[in-house]
Amino acid sequence: MxxxxxxxxxxxxxxxxxxxxxxxxxxxxxxxxxxxxxxxxxxxxxxxxxxxxxxxxxxxxxxxxxxxxxxxxxxxxxxxxxxxxxFSPPWFTAFERSFFWVGGFKPTFVFKLLDDSSVEDLTEEQEREVQQIKSETRREERALDDKMARIQKTLASPPL
CATH class of the missing domain: 1.10.287 (Helix Hairpins)
Structure with missing residues (x-):
C-alpha cells in the first residue's frame, strides 16, 4: 500500500x-x-x-x-x-535472552556466520584472536550447557 x-x-x-x-x-x-x-x-x-x-x-x-x-x-x-x-539485545531481559539459547541461537552461531562468510581479509593475528575467542566461547557455552542440564535433571527427578 x-x-x-x-x-x-x-x-x-x-x-x-x-x-x-x-x-x-x-x-x-x-x-x-x-x-x-x-x-x-x-x-x-x-x-x-x-x-x-x-x-x-x-x-x-x-x-x-x-x-x-x-x-x-x-x-x-x-x-x-x-x-x-x-544477537544478545541488552534491552531484552535475561529471561527474554534465554529464549535465544533455548531456540538454538547460541553464541557460537555468530562464528558459524563468520566462517560461512569466507572472510579472507583477516591478518594472521586476527585469525588467531578469532580462534581464541571461538574456543573460549565454546568452553563457556559447554559449561553453561552442563549447568542447565544439571538444573533440568534436578527439576525432572521427583523429590525423595
Missing amino acids: DRPTETCNPISTINHGVNFETFINGWLIRQQNLHDQLLQALNYPENIDHNDEGKQYQALIDQVLCHYQQYYEEKSIAARKDVLVF
Whole structure:
C-alpha cells in the first residue's frame, strides 16, 4: 500500500545518535499509545465523525504503518553500526535472552556466520584472536550447557 511519504517522519532522521535501546523504549511507549487509539476507534465508533470516518481511520492506519517503518529504519541503522548487539539485545531481559539459547541461537552461531562468510581479509593475528575467542566461547557455552542440564535433571527427578 503506497502512502504519501510526507505523512511519515522517520524517527532516525530526527534522533541521530540515539542508541537503539533508547529508541526501542520510546518506540514501545508510542506503540502502546497507538494500540490504545486503535482499540478506542474499534470500541467507540460513535466518537468518529461519520462525515470523515474513512479519513480518520486511514490517518490512524497510516500512523501505525509509519510507526513500524520507523522501527525497521532505526533497526537497520543500528545494525549497520553494530550487528552483534542484535544477537544478545541488552534491552531484552535475561529471561527474554534465554529464549535465544533455548531456540538454538547460541553464541557460537555468530562464528558459524563468520566462517560461512569466507572472510579472507583477516591478518594472521586476527585469525588467531578469532580462534581464541571461538574456543573460549565454546568452553563457556559447554559449561553453561552442563549447568542447565544439571538444573533440568534436578527439576525432572521427583523429590525423595
